[in-house]
Amino acid sequence: MKLGIVGKGGVGKTTISSLVARHYRTLGRRVLAIDTDSNPNLAMSLGLDEQTADSAPVIPRNLVTGGGADWTPPLLLETFGLETPEGVTLLHAMRIDQAGAGCTCSSHGAVRSILGSAIDELADVTLVDMEAGLEHLSRAGGTLAYADVLLVIMEPTRKSILTASRTVSLARELGIPRVAGVGNKAKLPADQAFYEEVAAEFGVPLAGIVPFHPDVGTADRRGTPLTAEEAGPVRAAVAAVLAWVEGAHDERAGLEAERARIDRRIAELEAQAGG
Numbered sequence: 448m449k450l451g452i453v454g455k456g457g458v459g460k461t462t463i464s465s466l467v468a469r470h471y472r473t474l475g476r477r478v479l480a481i482d483t484d485s486n487p488n489l490a491m492s493l494g495l496d497e498q499t500a501d502s503a504p505v506i507p508r509n510l511v512t513g514g515g516a517d518w519t520p521p522l523l524l525e526t527f528g529l530e531t532p533e534g535v536t537l538l539h540a541m542r543i544d545q546a547g548a549g550c551t552c553s554s555h556g557a558v559r560s561i562l563g564s565a566i567d568e569l570a571d572v573t574l575v576d577m578e579a580g581l582e583h584l585s586r587a588g589g590t591l592a593y594a595d596v597l598l599v600i601m602e603p604t605r606k607s608i609l610t611a612s613r614t615v616s617l618a619r620e621l622g623i624p625r626v627a628g629v630g631n632k633a634k635l636p637a638d639q640a641f642y643e644e645v646a647a648e649f650g651v652p653l654a655g656i657v658p659f660h661p662d663v664g665t666a667d668r669r670g671t672p673l674t675a676e677e678a679g680p681v682r683a684a685v686a687a688v689l690a691w692v693e694g695a696h697d698e699r700a701g702l703e704a705e706r707a708r709i710d711r712r713i714a715e716l717e718a719q720a721g722g
């Protein structure tokens with residue numbers, strides 16, 4: 448599964464990306480996380496110290512992988528993959544000097560190429576923690592064109608949900624099969640009702656609502672990941688979002704099997720009619 452995590456600045460993309468990655472690790476899945484932010488924040492949320500994160504190798508711009516290209520997925524991971532304490536493999540796609548120079552297009556092209564390659568032979572879950580903004584969806588080719596699932600993280604404000612609804616439209620145009628919003632930092636129960644009402648108004652399907660929890664800020668200030676004892680409701684809500692994502696997959700697999708059965712039956716009937 449290839450999963451993109453997007454949203455406006457500061458909504459909680461990195462927090463949720465790290466919890467998604469760690470959740471799948473606890474289920475024993477092979478997880479590749481790609482950080483497209485020029486500040487390597489995801490590394491810290493996955494348990495790497497600042498120095499390791501800062502000195503991590505960055506994938507080359509204009510990298511092309513798969514289909515006879517120089518960079519095969521195994522070579523790519525071997526060269527640039529960073530192992531985190533819980534066994535998530537991390538790739539850094541952007542460097543601060545590139546971001547500063549305003550030329551991140553070619554790095555986005557590299558991420559697109561990785562998602563389009565046979566990366567799923569090496570990773571059960573490939574997730575991309577996207578830098579803030581919508582360019583990666585509207586930009587020609589779309590960085591996340593090969594994603595199976597897009598989670599649009601939101602804050603409990605109308606503006607944030609409106610932005611999410613534009614993102615959902617762009618993602619659908621790009622052909623991403625599963626696109627949904629996640630309402631983060633919800634002060635319950637009021638924000639739950641707010642998310643449900645406004646997401647329905649703007650046509651944003653909701654994969655789940657993640658509560659606000661002070662432990663998240665505490666872990667950020669500490670510069671280390673949330674421990675197993677911290678922010679239980681946040682971790683439970685992220686697990687529920689992923690159950691929604693997986694359920695959607697099961698549903699699609701079921702529909703595809705049903706369509707194949709109907710196609711076979713039509714072929715049989717046509718053969719009978721012809722004979």
Ligand SMILES: Nc1ncnc2c1ncn2[C@@H]1O[C@H](COP(=O)(O)OP(=O)(O)OP(=O)(O)O)[C@@H](O)[C@H]1O
Nearest residue numbers: 456457458459460461462579632658659660663664
């Ligand atoms: N569920 C939550 N409860 C409380 N605080 C949260 C929650 N989710 C995120 N935060 C806080 O919101 C801030 C932004 O979170 P995070 O860095 O994950 O966002 P981001 O979308 O990745 O930001 P950026 O756009 O800068 O990459 C952090 O201070 C984090 O502690």
Ligand SMILES: [Mg+2]
Nearest residue numbers: 460461484488
């Ligand atoms: Mg971030």
